[in-house]
Amino acid sequence: MTTSLTLYDIPSTLPSKAWSPNIYKVRYVLNYKGLPHHTEWVEFPHIEGLYKRLGAQASDTKPDGVTPHYTLPLLHDHSTGALVSDSAAIARYLDKTYPETPSVIPKGTDTFHYAFNEALLSHFQVAALWRFLAKSNDILNPVSEEYNRRVREATLSGGQRLEDVVPKGEEKERAWAKLEEVFGKVDAWYGKGDRYVMGDVVSYADFTVSAWIMWFRTLFGVDSEEWKDVSRWHGGRWGALVKDLEKYETVL
Amino acid sequence: MTTSLTLYDIPSTLPSKAWSPNIYKVRYVLNYKGLPHHTEWVEFPHIEGLYKRLGAQASDTKPDGVTPHYTLPLLHDHSTGALVSDSAAIARYLDKTYPETPSVIPKGTDTFHYAFNEALLSHFQVAALWRFLAKSNDILNPVSEEYNRRVREATLSGGQRLEDVVPKGEEKERAWAKLEEVFGKVDAWYGKGDRYVMGDVVSYADFTVSAWIMWFRTLFGVDSEEWKDVSRWHGGRWGALVKDLEKYETVL
Numbered sequence: 272m273t274t275s276l277t278l279y280d281i282p283s284t285l286p287s288k289a290w291s292p293n294i295y296k297v298r299y300v301l302n303y304k305g306l307p308h309h310t311e312w313v314e315f316p317h318i319e320g321l322y323k324r325l326g327a328q329a330s331d332t333k334p335d336g337v338t339p340h341y342t343l344p345l346l347h348d349h350s351t352g353a354l355v356s357d358s359a360a361i362a363r364y365l366d367k368t369y370p371e372t373p374s375v376i377p378k379g380t381d382t383f384h385y386a387f388n389e390a391l392l393s394h395f396q397v398a399a400l401w402r403f404l405a406k407s408n409d410i411l412n413p414v415s416e417e418y419n420r421r422v423r424e425a426t427l428s429g430g431q432r433l434e435d436v437v438p439k440g441e442e443k444e445r446a447w448a449k450l451e452e453v454f455g456k457v458d459a460w461y462g463k464g465d466r467y468v469m470g471d472v473v474s475y476a477d478f479t480v481s482a483w484i485m486w487f488r489t490l491f492g493v494d495s496e497e498w499k500d501v502s503r504w505h506g507g508r509w510g511a512l513v514k515d516l517e518k519y520e521t522v523l
Numbered sequence: 524m525t526t527s528l529t530l531y532d533i534p535s536t537l538p539s540k541a542w543s544p545n546i547y548k549v550r551y552v553l554n555y556k557g558l559p560h561h562t563e564w565v566e567f568p569h570i571e572g573l574y575k576r577l578g579a580q581a582s583d584t585k586p587d588g589v590t591p592h593y594t595l596p597l598l599h600d601h602s603t604g605a606l607v608s609d610s611a612a613i614a615r616y617l618d619k620t621y622p623e624t625p626s627v628i629p630k631g632t633d634t635f636h637y638a639f640n641e642a643l644l645s646h647f648q649v650a651a652l653w654r655f656l657a658k659s660n661d662i663l664n665p666v667s668e669e670y671n672r673r674v675r676e677a678t679l680s681g682g683q684r685l686e687d688v689v690p691k692g693e694e695k696e697r698a699w700a701k702l703e704e705v706f707g708k709v710d711a712w713y714g715k716g717d718r719y720v721m722g723d724v725v726s727y728a729d730f731t732v733s734a735w736i737m738w739f740r741t742l743f744g745v746d747s748e749e750w751k752d753v754s755r756w757h758g759g760r761w762g763a764l765v766k767d768l769e770k771y772e773t774v775l
Contacts, residue, residue, distance in 0.1 A: 377631075378722065379629075379632075379721040379722050379724060380631075380632065380635060380721070381714050381717075381722075382639075382712045382713050382714065382717065382720045382721070382722075382728075383632060383635035383636075383638070383639055383720065383721070383728070384635075385711070385712035386635070386638060386639040386642040386643070386712050387634075387635055387638040387639070387642070389642040389645075389712075390638040390639070390641040390642040390645070391638070393641075393642070393645050459637070460634045460637035460638050460641075461634050462633050462634065465633075465634065468634045468635065469631040469632070469634070469635075470630065470631050470633075472631060476634075476635070
């Protein structure tokens with residue numbers, strides 16, 4: 272198979288550079304399918320310029336419903352000329368374009384995958400996961416850090432600084448307990464012996480879950496109490512999942 | 524196959540007696556599987572007594588998290604002695620106990636089915652579907668009508684009467700537009716040519732969707748503007764689904 276795929280990602284100050292859950296979803300898919308690819312690093316303020324230079328269409332709009340929202344991941348498939356953004360759309364594109372590779376959205380599960388993602392995100396909203404996510408800013412390079420802070424702080428109520436959004440002290444304890452409770456609701460969807468969403472077969476839904484879980488390891492560190500907590504919650508389901516999919520994390 | 528299954532249902536004043544979406548889900552499953560069964564009618568205030576008489580365990584608790592919440596459907600399988608409540612649990616029980624019948628939760632889709640139901644209900648919550656559901660009270664027999672009104676009105680804020688909960692006039696127009704918008708979000712989960720959640724194979728997820736859609740026909744009437752509206756929304760997806768599954772609606 273000859274493929275020529277470029278995955279555009281946002282760099283961090285971490286050794287692997289990679290950090291973003293949404294982009295890890297695509298990396299998982301590419302590595303699981305065994306599709307050779309190359310990562311290009313793009314700082315936050317340069318994403319719009321990249322889209323315009325490549326002639327790519329934004330797959331999303333800003334809250335006004337009109338202004339294009341330029342986001343990564345963006346995948347450029349040089350062999351077909353396709354430019355695809357949005358992790359799930361990229362997964363679907365790769366399933367369709369490379370049918371000889373293992374499917375990540377098996378036949379008959381497309382609608383289920385959409386609903387699964389919505390149900391998962393709606394739980395994360397209940398758990399106010401975005402408050403922990405605000406911590407991502409700490410690991411960005413200065414040019415992205417400044418840009419991301421400006422954009423995010425503009426949408427926060429009460430003109431809060433990102434640092435003040437991340438729960439601390441007693442508030443963190445409460446938020447952490449809530450997080451465990453919400454992950455418990457997701458855990459309840461799974462059959463008792465099931466490692467993956469589809470039982471013993473990996474699917475895109477697992478990459479979605481794992482990408483979000485892994486993010487706790489990325490931000491707090493592999494030796495942190497936080498990562499130890501998340502890893503052992505619900506019979507160790509989350510730690511085992513991330514460990515299991517580790518072989519598809521490689522940044523190429 | 525010899526089965527001896529009793530489905531406990533709540534009667535209405537309609538000719539078919541059946542009306543409840545959650546109970547229709549089970550009826551769909553039983554008929555789809557071709558499992559002979561018999562419906563027993565139980566008025567709302569007699570459900571608790573039925574559970575106690577049969578020695579059945581409630582599958583849910585009231586909002587206090589402790590008091591058992593006795594609900595229908597309840598299925599009594601006389602051949603195994605099993606008493607199962609909650610529509611989805613009954614579907615899983617029947618798949619497991621009668622493996623020679625067509626599966627409604629195909630292998631690998633169990634977790635997806637849980638997430639699908641949650642995503643669907645969370646959309647219905649956004650659309651305030653429960654306000655329209657309040658209309659169900661109109662078709663109950665007096666003994667259930669009085670009981671249901673007392674229970675429901677006690678949980679409504681401002682001591683509202685059920686009649687005042689159902690949107691009317693301009694408010695109804697707004698609520699109806701919202702409902703169409705929310706159904707549109709569910710429609711967006713489906714592949715363009717797909718009739719069913721899993722493409723061309725019926726699954727329990729379809730019964731869930733259809734049972735809720737059908738409820739608009741039950742309450743407003745097959746010739747109502749409301750039913751015509753719902754039927755034609757989103758390329759006629761919802762009307763076609765209910766029509767398609769009509770053959771599994773039969774009350775035995």
